[in-house]
Amino acid sequence: MKTRPVDFILSGFFTILIFSLSLFPMSVFSRILTAPAFGDYHIVIDSLLFLLLYGLWSAAILRLMMVFKPFPPGEYSMDDRLFTYWKLFTVIYEFGKGALLPFTTVxxxxxxxxxxxxxxxxxxxxxxxxxxxxxxxxxxxxxxxxxxxxxxxxxxxxxxxxxxxxxxxxxxxxxxxxxxxxxxxxxxxxxxxxxxxxxxxxxxxxxxxxxxxxxxxxxx
Structure with a gap:
């Protein structure tokens, strides 16, 4: 599968974006509630909250991507922009789904x-x-x-x-x-x-x- 520098740039940008969107509210929530309530164990709750936020933000971004540019069925070359778009979508999906694993019961x-x-x-x-x-x-x-x-x-x-x-x-x-x-x-x-x-x-x-x-x- 052909991978180009733009794939790393786009994937890195969106990974950092979702990471930041998840980290900020988690840190605020930690100072206000989990640290006072759970003491030294608040890091466990904070970590779970971060993963939950990361997964939810990933899903929200993917849903927006599908609204503005859905995936038309067809056959595309690996130089096509849609192939780059599909790779970005897949990276966000895999990371987001992985973040939600602790919450993914049967x-x-x-x-x-x-x-x-x-x-x-x-x-x-x-x-x-x-x-x-x-x-x-x-x-x-x-x-x-x-x-x-x-x-x-x-x-x-x-x-x-x-x-x-x-x-x-x-x-x-x-x-x-x-x-x-x-x-x-x-x-x-x-x-x-x-x-x-x-x-x-x-x-x-x-x-x-x-x-x-x-x-x-x-x-x-």
Missing amino acids: FAKPLIAKLFGASIGRDIALGGHLVDPQLIQIGDEAIIGHDSVISAHTINSGTIVLKPVVIGARATIGVHAVLMSGVSVGEGAVVAAGSVVPPDTSIPANELWGGIPVKKIKSL
Whole structure:
């Protein structure tokens, strides 16, 4: 993946910006409340507050980025400005998501994903990892298995492809499954554990698919 000096400059600028936006209110809060209330242990509370603020500021900046310049689906060269923009978005997302790890319980994962731009339905179980949440849609009551990976981008030699991934209501993605850009999974469909779903694969509703690469096993 091509990396240029502008990538380091932009990433460094936004990292410092979010760090500063999180540090200042944390230090004020520490002087006013946590230091008097918790004594020498206030550093633990202050550290958690800083991480929470860092994650929330990261999410807020990413949502603003999506408002002013969303990601149009398509194939782009690694010299394209959109590729630079995608790398910046990804760096902010990864750092922000990492900062929120102490608060990311199994029940909070859908909320965190929605915070960073994913379209999340009601009552889903999210045990997997979402890459490019701004291009991922998950329907009501879907199950995303533990350590599965859903990625809305595919990087080939010299290009990056960005396409939405859509998972229908009540669909099930098995543990350790991998879904790539442009994949759609119909309502009530099941992707078996450990399967790899190649780019642009469309799995109809109420079917079981599995394998590497996936193929239809049976109707449900």
